[in-house]
Each structure stands twice: as C-alpha cells, then as structure tokens.
Amino acid sequence: MSTTDFPNATILGYPRIGPNRELKKAVESYWKGASTYAELNAAAEALQDRTIDRLVELGLSASDSSIPADFALYDQVLDTTAALGALPTRFADLAGTDGEVDTDAYFTLARGDKERQPLEMTKWFDTNYHYLVPEIGPTTTFRALADRLAGIVQRQSARGNTLRPVLVGPVTYLLLSKPEEGAPEGFDPLDRLDDAVAAYRGILAQLAAAGAEWVQFDEPGLVTERGSALVPLAEKAYAALAGDKEYDGVARPSLLVTTGYGTAGDIAAPGSGLAALAAAGVEAVHADLIRGEVPAAEQLAALGETRFVAGVVDGRNIWRNDLAASLRTLVSLEASVPGTISVATTTSLQHVPHDVALEQNLPEHLPGWLAFADQKVAEVLTLSKGLSAGSAAVEAEIAASDAAIEHRASFAGTRVESVRQRQAALTEQDFTRAPSAVRDEAQKARLGLPDLPTTTIGSFPQTGEVRKARAEFRAGKITADQYDEFLKAEIARVVELQEGLGLDVLVHGEPERNDMVQYFAENFDGFSETVNGWVQSYGSRCTRPSILWGDVTRPEAFTVPWTSYAQSLTAKPMKGMLTGPVTILAWSFVRNDQPLGETADQVALALRDEIADLEEAGTAIIQVDEPALRELLPLRAADQPAYLKWSVESFRLATSGVRTDTQIHTHLCYSEFGEVIAGIDGLAADVTSIEAARSKMEVAADLAEFGFGRGVGPGVYDIHSPRVPSVEEVESLIQTAVASVPVPQLWINPDCGLKTRAYEETVESLRNVVTATESARAALLADVTA
Numbered sequence: 001m002s003t004t005d006f007p008n009a010t011i012l013g014y015p016r017i018g019p020n021r022e023l024k025k026a027v028e029s030y031w032k033g034a035s036t037y038a039e040l041n042a043a044a045e046a047l048q049d050r051t052i053d054r055l056v057e058l059g060l061s062a063s064d065s066s067i068p069a070d071f072a073l074y075d076q077v078l079d080t081t082a083a084l085g086a087l088p089t090r091f092a093d094l095a096g097t098d099g100e101v102d103t104d105a106y107f108t109l110a111r112g113d114k115e116r117q118p119l120e121m122t123k124w125f126d127t128n129y130h131y132l133v134p135e136i137g138p139t140t141t142f143r144a145l146a147d148r149l150a151g152i153v154q155r156q157s158a159r160g161n162t163l164r165p166v167l168v169g170p171v172t173y174l175l176l177s178k179p180e181e182g183a184p185e186g187f188d189p190l191d192r193l194d195d196a197v198a199a200y201r202g203i204l205a206q207l208a209a210a211g212a213e214w215v216q217f218d219e220p221g222l223v224t225e226r227g228s229a230l231v232p233l234a235e236k237a238y239a240a241l242a243g244d245k246e247y248d249g250v251a252r253p254s255l256l257v258t259t260g261y262g263t264a265g266d267i268a269a270p271g272s273g274l275a276a277l278a279a280a281g282v283e284a285v286h287a288d289l290i291r292g293e294v295p296a297a298e299q300l301a302a303l304g305e306t307r308f309v310a311g312v313v314d315g316r317n318i319w320r321n322d323l324a325a326s327l328r329t330l331v332s333l334e335a336s337v338p339g340t341i342s343v344a345t346t347t348s349l350q351h352v353p354h355d356v357a358l359e360q361n362l363p364e365h366l367p368g369w370l371a372f373a374d375q376k377v378a379e380v381l382t383l384s385k386g387l388s389a390g391s392a393a394v395e396a397e398i399a400a401s402d403a404a405i406e407h408r409a410s411f412a413g414t415r416v417e418s419v420r421q422r423q424a425a426l427t428e429q430d431f432t433r434a435p436s437a438v439r440d441e442a443q444k445a446r447l448g449l450p451d452l453p454t455t456t457i458g459s460f461p462q463t464g465e466v467r468k469a470r471a472e473f474r475a476g477k478i479t480a481d482q483y484d485e486f487l488k489a490e491i492a493r494v495v496e497l498q499e500g501l502g503l504d505v506l507v508h509g510e511p512e513r514n515d516m517v518q519y520f521a522e523n524f525d526g527f528s529e530t531v532n533g534w535v536q537s538y539g540s541r542c543t544r545p546s547i548l549w550g551d552v553t554r555p556e557a558f559t560v561p562w563t564s565y566a567q568s569l570t571a572k573p574m575k576g577m578l579t580g581p582v583t584i585l586a587w588s589f590v591r592n593d594q595p596l597g598e599t600a601d602q603v604a605l606a607l608r609d610e611i612a613d614l615e616e617a618g619t620a621i622i623q624v625d626e627p628a629l630r631e632l633l634p635l636r637a638a639d640q641p642a643y644l645k646w647s648v649e650s651f652r653l654a655t656s657g658v659r660t661d662t663q664i665h666t667h668l669c670y671s672e673f674g675e676v677i678a679g680i681d682g683l684a685a686d687v688t689s690i691e692a693a694r695s696k697m698e699v700a701a702d703l704a705e706f707g708f709g710r711g712v713g714p715g716v717y718d719i720h721s722p723r724v725p726s727v728e729e730v731e732s733l734i735q736t737a738v739a740s741v742p743v744p745q746l747w748i749n750p751d752c753g754l755k756t757r758a759y760e761e762t763v764e765s766l767r768n769v770v771t772a773t774e775s776a777r778a779a780l781l782a783d784v785t786a
C-alpha cells in the first residue's frame with residue numbers, strides 16, 4: 001500500500017476513559033499510591049488493546065491507519081506538551097536528562113505539587129472538555145520526544161496493527177497556549193511557530209521510525225475567529241512539515257490535518273483554508289460538515305490531489321445519524337472529485353460515551369434514536385460502504401435509520417401540544433420586568449439588608465456522609481423517609497452554621513443534588529439519564545450528561561419543599577436555587593431536531609413554573625445559575641449575537657414572571673466573562689455573583705468600565721483550592737471591588753459553590769469573609785462620618 005492512500009473510513013479519536021472507566025480507576029489508584037507505575041502502565045496498555053480490538057471488531061481495518069492512536073493518560077494537549085518537551089520555566093526541574101517528561105512529571109504538570117499550581121485548565125473550543133494550557137515563552141525549548149507515542153505505535157505494530165498517531169498540530173497548539181509568566185509585553189506564543197515546527201519534524205521522524213504511515217494533526221484552531229488570520233502561518237508551518245517527502249532518508253509519514261468544531265469556511269478561495277494546507281503538501285485534510293458547510297465542487301477541486309476527509313458523523317452529540325442524508329452529501333462530493341473522499345466523524349469521539357448497549361435503564365423508546373461512540377463507528381463504516389458500493393449495499397441500515405428518525409419525529413413526547421401552544425403565545429411582556437430602579441427600591445424595602453450583604457453561592461460541602469446517604473437511598477438500602485430525614489438534618493446543620501457565621505442571605509446547601517444539571521433533568525419531563533454514559537471532562541474526571549430528547553415540562557414543584565423547610569428554620573432570607581436554561585443545555589446532550597433557542601425557551605418555561613411556586617411559598621430571593629453562559633458562545637464573532645440573543649432571552653423568560661419585590665440573582669463562573677458583559681447585563685438579574693478571586697478582581701474593573709448598573713457579587717474567596725484566605729486578603733479584594741462597584745450595588749460572596757470543599761477550610765474561610773466585610777463596613781462608615 002502506498003503511504004498516500006488514506007483509508008476510506010475513519011474516526012478522529014475514540015473515548016479514552018474506557019467503557020467501565022478503567023483509565024480513571026487506574027490513574028486515580030496510581031495517584032493515591034495504591035498501585036505501582038508498572039500496574040498503571042499495564043492497565044493503560046490493556047485499555048489500548050481493548051480499544052483497538054473493539055474498533056477492529058466494529059469493522060475498522062487494523063492495517064491501513066484508520067485507527068487513531070490517541071491514548072492520553074490525562075489530556076491530549078498535555079500529551080503534545082510532553083512530546084515537545086515544552087516545559088514552562090517554573091516546571092523546568094521536572095525534565096529528565098534529555099529534557100524528557102516522564103509520567104510523574106506529566107502528572108505534576110496536570111495536578112501541581114506542594115509549591116506550584118498546575119497548568120491552567122480551560123475549555124477545549126466550545127465543548128465541556130478541559131485541556132491544560134501550555135505556557136510558552138521566548139526561551140521555551142521545543143524538542144522531539146515522542147517516545148511514548150512511538151512506543152504505542154510499535155507495540156501495536158507487533159500485535160499486527162498499523163495505527164495513526166494523533167497530535168495537536170503546531171498552529172492550534174500555540175494558539176491555545178498562553179505566554180509564560182515574565183514573557184515580554186506583546187509576546188505571542190505563535191511567535192515561536194518556526195521553533196515548534198522544527199520539533200514537530202523531529203517527532204514525525206520518530207513516528208516514521210516506529211512504523212507510522214499516517215500522522216494526524218488536529219488544527220481546530222483554524223475554525224476560530226482568529227483562524228482566517230492564521231492561514232498564512234498554517235501554510236508556512238505545513239509547508240515546512242510536508243514539503244519534504246523524506247527526512248534524512250526516512251520516508252515521512254503522510255499527514256492528515258483535521259479542522260473539527262466549526263467551519264473551515266475558507267476552503268473556497270484558492271490559497272486559503274484547507275486549500276492552503278493542500279498546497280503546502282498535506283496529503284489529507286478534514287472538515288466538519290455538521291458545524292461547517294458542505295464544500296462546493298470548485299472548492300473541492302482546489303484541493304487537487306489531497307484527500308478530502310468528510311466529517312459527517314457528529315462527534316459531539318449522541319443522536320443516530322440520518323444516513324440517507326449523509327450519503328447524499330457524500331455522493332455529491334464524490335461526484336465532483338471522484339475517488340478522493342473519505343468518511344469520518346466531525347471530531348474525536350471523546351465527547352460521547354462508549355456504547356448504547358451498556359444502557360439498560362433508558363426508556364424503551366430512546367436507545368433506537370441514539371448512537372454513542374461504537375454506534376458512530378458503525379455509521380462511518382456504513383456510509384463508506386454506501387459510497388463505494390452504492391446505497392443498495394446498505395439498504396437495511398438506511399431503512400433502520402429512516403425508521404428511527406420517523407419514530408422520533410412522531411413519538412408523543414417529542415412534541416407536546418401544550419408546550420408548543422404556550423411557546424407560541426409568548427409576548428414581549430413575558431420577557432420583561434419592571435425597570436431596575438423600581439425593583440431595587442421594592443427589594444431593598446422588603447429585604448432590609450445591610451450594605452455589602454454577605455451570601456454564598458448555594459452548595460455546602462458534600463461530605464462523605466451526604467454521598468453515602470444518597471448512594472444508600474439509590475441502592476434501596478434506606479427508605480425515602482429516612483433519606484428525607486437525613487437531608488433535613490443536613491439542611492438544619494447548614495442553616496445553623498450560616499446563622500452562627502453571621503451571613504446575611506442564607507442557602508439550604510443543596511445536599512439533595514449530586515449534580516446541578518442532572519437534578520433538574522431528573523425532575524423535568526423530556527429528559528432521560530444514562531447509567532453508564534460517562535464522558536471525560538478533564539483528567540480522570542467524567543460527567544454523565546442527561547439526554548434532552550423531548551418537549552420539556554415540569555410535572556411538580558421539586559425545589560420548593562427544601563427551600564421552604566430551610567426558610568422555616570431562620571428569619572434571614574433563604575435563597576431559592578435553580579440552574580438556568582443555558583447551563584442545563586450546555587451540560588446535557590440536547591435534541592438536534594430544532595434550534596437550541598427553542599429548546600432553551602422550553603426549559604425556561606419549566607423553570608418559570610418552579611420560580612412561581614417558590615415565590616408563592618414566600619421566597620424573596622431566587623438565584624438562577626448560568627455558569628455555562630460563556631461556554632456555548634460560538635467560536636466565530638459573526639455567530640455570537642444570535643447566540644447571545646436566545647440565551648439571554650431564555651434567562652429572562654425563566655425569571656420575568658416574578659413580582660417587583662422578588663430579587664433575582666444569577667451566578668457565573670468557570671470562565672472569563674469580559675467578552676460577554678453585554679450579555680450578562682441583558683440577563684437583567686438584580687444581583688450577579690461572579691467568579692473573581694482567582695483572577696484577582698479583574699472582572700470588577702470590566703464591569704465598571706461597562707457601567708453595569710445592578711447588584712454585583714465579585715467572588716472574594718477562591719473555592720478551587722483548600723487554602724483559607726486571610727482576613728487581610730479578603731479585605732484587600734473588597735477594597736478593590738469597592739473601587740469599581742458602587743457600595744449600594746456590591747455583594748460579598750465566594751467565587752462559587754462549596755460542594756467540593758471540606759468543612760474544615762470552609763468554615764474558617766467564611767468566617768474570614770464575614771470579618772473582612774464587617775471591617776469594610778466600619779471603614780465605609782468612618783469615611784462617611786469623617
């Protein structure tokens with residue numbers, strides 16, 4: 001086989017965590033010291049073998065590079081950092097004698113050590129997967145250290161498998177990096193592209209020596225807003241990588257460059273986008289035809305000899321593919337450039353669970369609508385077969401796909417008439433409250449809070465006992481009544497604690513929720529939960545997104561009993577606590593048969609019902625969390641206004657039914673929100689608490705600059721670390737906040753919920769927050785009287 005023959009069917013990557021979360025277990029046990037390095041390695045190799053054997057069983061060929069080798073122990077960007085030996089100066093001591101980053105060093109970068117914070121973690125494009133941000137400076141060394149990857153390739157080759165190693169490509173790698181601390185003003189990691197490319201050449205040589213015939217470079221950076229501007233850089237980088245067919249007498253592996261997660265929109269113009277990569281000599285280019293457009297004939301023609309790998313099976317969602325439609329697309333591509341089309345997923349399958357067959361508890365109607373990773377592999381193969389042998393060859397599969405689509409469309413829960421009518425009848429008024437000033441006055445009169453009111457974000461530490469009681473309840477070992485009693489006792493304890501600390505606005509602590517989205521999914525109709533649908537979120541952490549498959553309704557009030565019970569224990573205001581529509585969508589698998597905005601409005605209406613019941617029960621403050629507001633922001637600026645419109649509207653729809661004197665809070669975290677401040681303003685919440693301690697109050701200045709007019713609680717306690725902030729530290733953060741936010745608008749709270757913390761540090765930290773607030777109030781008073 002010539003090395004330039006790309007397989008007809010492939011996937012860009014596969015879930016790494018293992019069908020039974022084998023990798024998580026192996027890695028966490030190694031971290032705890034409960035297993036040796038040899039045991040970790042054996043578990044990782046067993047999982048690699050299992051993955052490849054499974055993919056072969058599903059029909060991918062073991063011998064033509066159609067199986068990707070992406071077996072990161074923690075994160076694919078960190079793997080690339082390790083392969084480049086690109087250690088930040090602050091971790092320079094971790095390097096081995098030849099600069100290599102061994103497994104312990106790799107984990108130290110990911111998790112930090114006593115003295116050092118780990119590499120920063122950030123969302124991978126617009127997904128809920130987090131990668132570790134490389135830190136690149138003017139003097140970072142780039143080396144070729146692909147031993148681990150080469151070892152995998154060689155070991156599999158001994159087992160008879162020719163794999164396709166995967167790395168983050170140089171342009172995207174540097175785009176996703178941040179300048180290392182101390183780098184000169186204006187330094188851009190992309191300034192180091194030539195040096196990085198030289199190291200990537202070395203890596204390619206090492207992979208070639210190990211027997212790799214194809215290497216995949218992921219370059220989704222090219223689909224971002226900055227992407228078009230990066231095309232000349234990408235062309236230069238890939239000309240340097242692909243220009244020579246041999247490096248030092250060894251044949252270079254052929255190159256596949258992928259561009260998932262968006263539109264490689266400039267495929268069109270010759271000399272730009274994918275065409276530029278083709279011109280640079282890359283043997284295959286991939287595009288995402290679900291997020292992006294299907295290229296026209298002349299666009300494909302501009303790719304010349306280069307193979308076009310069509311991403312037609314969605315790597316990011318769990319719905320069964322419309323095979324007939326996909327095949328039509330493929331056939332039309334093939335017709336314009338015969339013999340140069342391959343079939344693939346839009347992205348790696350790392351964003352979906354392993355296998356629908358592992359789900360035993362889904363409602364009967366659902367499994368047939370779904371495709372997890374293993375089903376998607378089969379879809380890619382079916383489409384490839386249909387493309388080469390004609391649709392008659394896959395008639396049965398197409399019929400099954402058509403039937404599933406038909407069943408889904410006509411199923412009772414897919415369209416609930418009452419929901420549709422309610423949506424159709426919405427008017428501007430349903431999205432609007434009285435003017436802020438009117439609300440402010442009414443709320444101040446009702447609540448009677450001091451200046452700089454203190455509160456927390458909602459959850460209190462989820463202790464071992466809380467988790468144990470939940471597990472026992474789920475396993476039927478304790479009764480519903482016993483579980484209720486347990487939760488009430490927990491709530492009573494948390495209320496008493498907050499009273500003792502002297503906080504002004506209390507919370508019930510959320511002990512009844514294991515997850516802020518799943519809890520809502522469980523209590524709304526239109527959602528289902530998986531048992532084993534784990535997806536890697538970061539490192540060894542996985543989430544189990546719920547599936548939003550139908551029209552959403554709320555059968556009965558479910559947060560009200562907890563909030564009311566908590567309120568009955570105190571004279572201070574007790575916040576009602578809900579998760580907002582955008583966050584519920586962002587952290588679930590969402591139906592793909594209608595625009596997201598429509599689904600968001602349905603969730604908003606269900607929340608609106610709950611909010612009405614909370615208000616009816618006497619709740620004066622209701623918080624609707626939207627930590628994922630920034631996460632779903634489209635990668636291209638042109639698409640952002642439409643997103644901000646529907647997302648902001650859904651929040652307003654959820655929250656605008658309340659009385660003027662009911663105070664609506666929202667909470668945002670996990671991201672830098674500077675870019676979406678106008679959107680946050682549009683939410684029109686009376687009070688917005690927002691993560692700020694970690695970024696040293698930068699957000700307060702952003703808000704001041706924008707002229708944000710309502711209540712703001714920039715976090716003064718970084719809850720991501722067990723560290724207890726001192727009174728002085730909190731005071732200084734409050735002072736910084738006071739400098740940008742007018743005192744009557746300012747609230748004092750932690751960065752986020754306390755769920756992941758222990759009581760030890762939580763109590764001490766909150767005590768310091770209250771003390772610092774009291775001294776800030778005294779200082780303000782002194783200022784006024786002076």
Ligand code: MET
Pocket residue numbers: 457458459516577625627667669752753754755
């Ligand atoms: C990720 S935001 C979390 C908000 C939620 N109310 C909590 O306190 O846990």
Ligand SMILES: [Zn+2]
Pocket residue numbers: 457627667668669670751752753
């Ligand atoms: Zn939060």
